[in-house]
Amino acid sequence: MTQDTVATEWVEGLVDHWRSHLEAEHPTLRLAKRQSIVQWLLGDDVDRLLELDATYRRITAQSMEYRYRILCQRYLNKSPGKAYQNLIQRLGSLMVVRNKIRTWVALSRDRHRAVADVLQEVIQEMLNSDRYLQTSIAFIAQCTPEPTLRNALLLASIEEYCMRPIRNQPLLVYRFVNYLRRSQRGGMTQVPQAERIKMISDEISLDEGESSVSLFDTEAVSDYQAAQEWEEQQVTRQAVQQEFEDYLREHVEPLAVDWLRLYLQGNSQDAIAQDLQLPVKQIYRLREKVSYHAVKIFALKGRPELVANWLQVSIHDHNLGLTSSQWQRFWDELTPQQQQLVAKLKMSEPIEKIANDLNLKKSQVMSEWGKVYQKAQEQRIAD
Incomplete structure (x- = not known):
């Protein structure tokens, strides 16, 4: 059997699978x-x-499953207003995005704006200028003439796109930075709340003597780089996920593997509890157990940051999952040595260098890091 025949049969099988799956579920x-x-x-x-190899076929199938779950959970068969509200709530739940927006609002002149208001403006700008989303809009129009279904597919596409991990941060973070660059350097004017923020300029001026740069051109380059990085990271994520699943199955319990898979598909803790037919409290305890092993134990295998970002408890981007007030209390309770350790970890210094700087063995650094991480999780649970 030739490679072309295998690829053709795989695509046909994929189509048959989704047709029967949709018929059974809906x-x-x-x-x-x-x-x-x-x-x-x-x-x-x-x-x-048809050109994908075995590894990319598996990743593609998982990506389809992920997009499908996003569609079903928040957008399919929902009214346009409710579906849009679900999108804003989902994106607003990203701690790194929420903190960045709140910081910007606190430093701006208009301090009464909510995270949801800013998110709506960022999404509106993306729909107006992001070439990937514009291509998606055109493709969705080819898929269906029904406005309600078009709306659901578009919102699901926006969520999946905004959640793509780029350099261990959601792509939405970079789109928010683009929004700030345009609104601050290009200028903006406040209009009645029923209207959108109007952009005065699509270009920014660089230092004196240099020509202006079109933000649309740089965004096209950014889109291409984001797509390339996303594909490369999917391969890495697949390998690390399999490695972490094997670890959880052997050292924690098989149920932890089921939780991880459902969580990485974008399911909430309540939805996971329903799927696994377990109490929500048990699911939250399972999440803390997986998080603990991901950062404290799995770190010894050298892949902690990717897993921590999956769980939104990384020390760099999520402050171990703590809010600003929680983080301050957590920091005040650390010993001076633990504060040094945390500061160095936030700067991405290697464990070996940290051990040398603190005059500790590597095992002692990992042990101390485990205590710090556990303290952070206790802080999260207590509040």
């Missing part, structure tokens, strides 16, 4: 809607699927 949906969703899941370049 029997009340009209056939045309189900076919539109299948077309959306496959993407606008089906021929590219």
